[in-house]
Amino acid sequence: MMLADSRLAGMRGALFWLKVSIAAFVVLGSVVSHRFFCKYLCPLGAFYGFFNKISFYRMSCEGRCNDCGTCKKVCKMGVNPSLAPNSPECIRCGDCIEACPCKALKAGWEFGAREAAEE
Numbered sequence: 001m002m003l004a005d006s007r008l009a010g011m012r013g014a015l016f017w018l019k020v021s022i023a024a025f026v027v028l029g030s031v032v033s034h035r036f037f038c039k040y041l042c043p044l045g046a047f048y049g050f051f052n053k054i055s056f057y058r059m060s061c062e063g064r065c066n067d068c069g070t071c072k073k074v075c076k077m078g079v080n081p082s083l084a085p086n087s088p089e090c091i092r093c094g095d096c097i098e099a100c101p102c103k104a105l106k107a108g109w110e111f112g113a114r115e116a117a118e119e
């Protein structure tokens, strides 16, 4: 018992520095990248992202898109909504919809036939 206690006590300092390192990594990542934890580390976000493909709330890009690239530039999640409007990375913030000069991007509830959806 004493041996186990002394081993744990010995690890305490290492565990502390491991936790500090992880926290520093996440904080620094968040400084250099928008939504760093959400984009690269969050397992729940990755799981929820799969539901974008089958979600009833869908985004679409209509034919009036002129490929200007504005939507891709404003997307903080690194998505190109003109090509993949229902990407698993999309968090449905709507920034691209507001920024599109052609009003080509739409979002809304869609019930019914899935074959009409893109991708």
Ligand code: SF4
Residues within 6 Å of the ligand: 061, 064, 065, 066, 067, 068, 069, 070, 071, 072, 081, 082, 099, 100, 101, 102, 103, 104, 105
């Ligand atoms: S901002 Fe609008 S027009 Fe420009 S690429 Fe995106 S969807 Fe197309």
Ligand code: SF4
Residues within 6 Å of the ligand: 074, 075, 076, 077, 078, 079, 080, 081, 089, 090, 091, 092, 093, 094, 095, 096, 097
């Ligand atoms: S809704 Fe937001 S996250 Fe999704 S593609 Fe548009 S800007 Fe990116």
